[in-house]
Amino acid sequence: DQRDGSRAKPVTKGGLRAFLAFCKSNQGVVSPEATITLVVALQILSEALDSESSLAQYVKVLPAPRPPARLAKTVRGPPMVHPLLFAAEALEETQNATLCAAVAKERHMLQFIYEGALCAESLTCEDFLWAVAIVRSRSLNLSLHGDVGGSGGGGAGSDGEELQCMLPVIDMADHSAEANCSIRCVMSKEEGSMVAIELFAQSAIDQGSAVTIDYGHRGLRDFFRVYGFTPGESECRSEIFEDASNPEAVFVNGHRKGTFFHLSRIMVVSSVLGLPASQLGAGEGGAGSGR
Numbered sequence: 001d002q003r004d005g006s007r008a009k010p011v012t013k014g015g016l017r018a019f020l021a022f023c024k025s026n027q028g029v030v031s032p033e034a035t036i037t038l039v040v041a042l043q044i045l046s047e048a049l050d051s052e053s054s055l056a057q058y059v060k061v062l063p064a065p066r067p068p069a070r071l072a073k074t075v076r077g078p079p080m081v082h083p084l085l086f087a088a089e090a091l092e093e094t095q096n097a098t099l100c101a102a103v104a105k106e107r108h109m110l111q112f113i114y115e116g117a118l119c120a121e122s123l124t125c126e127d128f129l130w131a132v133a134i135v136r137s138r139s140l141n142l143s144l145h146g147d148v149g150g151s152g153g154g155g156a157g158s159d160g161e162e163l164q165c166m167l168p169v170i171d172m173a174d175h176s177a178e179a180n181c182s183i184r185c186v187m188s189k190e191e192g193s194m195v196a197i198e199l200f201a202q203s204a205i206d207q208g209s210a211v212t213i214d215y216g217h218r219g220l221r222d223f224f225r226v227y228g229f230t231p232g233e234s235e236c237r238s239e240i241f242e243d244a245s246n247p248e249a250v251f252v253n254g255h256r257k258g259t260f261f262h263l264s265r266i267m268v269v270s271s272v273l274g275l276p277a278s279q280l281g282a283g284e285g286g287a288g289s290g291r
Contacts, residue, residue, distance in 0.1 A: 009122035022117040041131035066288040082228035138171040176212035226265035
């Protein structure tokens, strides 16, 4: 994880092979899927620590970690906002015990990896958490045989293989359900391999307007867990899930720009067409009495 002749500080204690061996020997804690994300996070850290890196300028404008992260002086973008970096008090404000438990579990895993495999002389655990959050929030799922990032969503095509990757510069595009751009994988017909990834406009874009892509369809909780925000526009991303701290309550989120509604009772109907409006709010805790 250090280039020949580079003055960059080492990221891991014994190099990439030693890191992979550490992950493999602790598969009960570190899954193979998580290992892939962690390796990319190590690359981000390596680029950030090397002022002569070919991606140094890109890394400098990424969302920045907060102190005590050492990279807070190197990365100069806006403050990074992601649940993985939230203080315990801020995380509890989501009023979602399931989310809090999941983040706490992941932070514990990453702390274990940091202490066992990373070089504390070069970076802090906060730097490591930041890099993982960067990879998670800036990775996109692409289809090797279809367009992604447009009105069709962010999954693989019906006959395509799904590929998760980071695309420097393209990942600067904001999310929109009505994106003005899409991402396309260009395949070689002769060899069947990917030769390029293109960002192309779906319609005319006025000068000075934001370039947007669709990050894909996710429930609001998953959107927040991955990207650190919920969509601002009125997208239909409804989902219902239980509050682990209160078995008699559920949260319904969706609509109203991601607001959480705490209802004491849910009435499920197959269709509201033709249903009198008075019945929609009938009874204590009905659909009209959300708190």
